[in-house]
Amino acid sequence: MNCGFVALIGRPNVGKSTLMNHLLKQKISITSRKPQTTRHRILGINTTDAGQAIYMDTPGMHNSEKRALNRYLNRTAETTLLGVDVIVWLIDGLSWHEYDEVIFKKLEQAGLPVILAVNKVDKVADKEAILTFFNDAQHRFPFKHLVPISALKRTNLDQLEDLIMALLPERDLIYPEDQVTDRSERFLAAEIVREKLTRRLGDELPYALTVEIERYEEKPGITKIYAIIWVERLTQKNIVIGKDGDMLKKVGTDARMDIEKLLGQKVYLQLWVKVKKGWSDSERALQSLGFND
Ligand code: GDP
Ligand code: K
Ligand code: MG
Structure with missing residues (x-):
């Protein structure tokens, strides 16, 4: 069986928690229009015939380190990259942001397989533009896969799940088959x-x-x-x-x-x-x- 940890990373509000809930087909992580809704690292465990993917939803990475709460959120987001097997980087538009440079650096340091998922494609009218953007992305970083998805409308989520499972190492299941989260x-x-x-x-x-x-x-x-x-x-x-x-x-x-x-x-x-x-x-x-x- 394939089994391992999958970090869901990306700026606040790109849809990380929505994606995790819909991959699990169960609501584990809270979501809203507001950034900083997710404050705690939370595991979502999905066991299928193909194996077990253990998703880590994280608070988004923040630019402002001013307050103790923000420092905590950043620490949580960054320590998530330690000890995972696959990274799914979620973005929600066809452009890069200032802070993305920091993420590229961290991904290079991590040396792990990375999938770039462009979320909220239900809002993108020009599908050609997605291909152009993927072409540019591929030049910036050796992504294993580039996938357009809509976490909300559940578009391409089965495909994404298959790609993730295939990148996980072969090992025995870490959690019991019926366990969905590590939280009480x-x-x-x-x-x-x-x-x-x-x-x-x-x-x-x-x-x-x-x-x-x-x-x-x-x-x-x-x-x-x-x-x-x-x-x-x-x-x-x-x-x-x-x-x-x-x-x-x-x-x-x-x-x-x-x-x-x-x-x-x-x-x-x-x-x-x-x-x-x-x-x-x-x-x-x-x-x-x-x-x-
Ligand atoms: P997080 O901060 O990255 O965890 O983002 P959330 O999962 O809390 O989602 C932030 C907002 O984006 C919520 O209002 C979601 O309903 C919305 N959202 C998430 N995925 C999609 C999507 O695929 N399409 C659209 N249109 N909205 C989405
Ligand atoms: K949010
Ligand atoms: Mg969240």
Whole structure:
């Protein structure tokens, strides 16, 4: 069997998490229109007749190293390249960006097989332009394969999966066949709450917002989850709660329904909003909230 680790890399918002979910045919990693939605490295495991691909979704690489949270995100993205077997570099347009030069350097250093996947081709009208772009890409780096895909519309994903599997080394399966991720249901529940906040709040979303599961109780027929939403300022707390608690209620309902789908059973979800000053700027505060992997 072929089996190994596959890093999904690329700038924020190119569609890495969407691609992982659709390759797994199951939602593991949260997605939204906002950059920096993905904060944690998360494994998505796909076992087929051809073998086992272990995808690592990563926070996108960021130019700004100003804040502790950004430094953490960059470290996570870069250490992902250590110990993987194949790299899938996702881009979402037919042009290069300033920071891509850094990625080319890292790919050269890594010395691993790299697939360049151009995502969101559902938005590209001129298909000829894709070929022209691939020709240019091939001159810049010896990519193993160049694939146009749409993660959202699931275009060419089977082909991409076949190419990835074929590049993985022959070895015994690392994870049991039925395991889909390395993260606990508790972790995924916190992520789902953060996704719903991200989607509902849009531009109003406080940058430094995080979700902590305080209690997680598995009872017969129901799972009870008590979560704290941490923000930095009182004004942010008011935004998250909304007028008459409206926003928090909607987020709670959205999240509960998704968590019920994930767990396959009834969920009671209680959300609290609390203020912790300056947490994203302090390494220690980050660690106390579980950003330590
Ligand atoms: P990430 O930051 O790289 O993980 O990107 P996400 O997976 O969170 O996706 C960012 C945004 O791009 C979301 O709004 C997705 O719905 C959207 N998106 C992802 N893949 C596609 C695609 O193939 N086509 C289009 N049109 N949008 C996509
Ligand atoms: K995103
Ligand atoms: Mg993501």
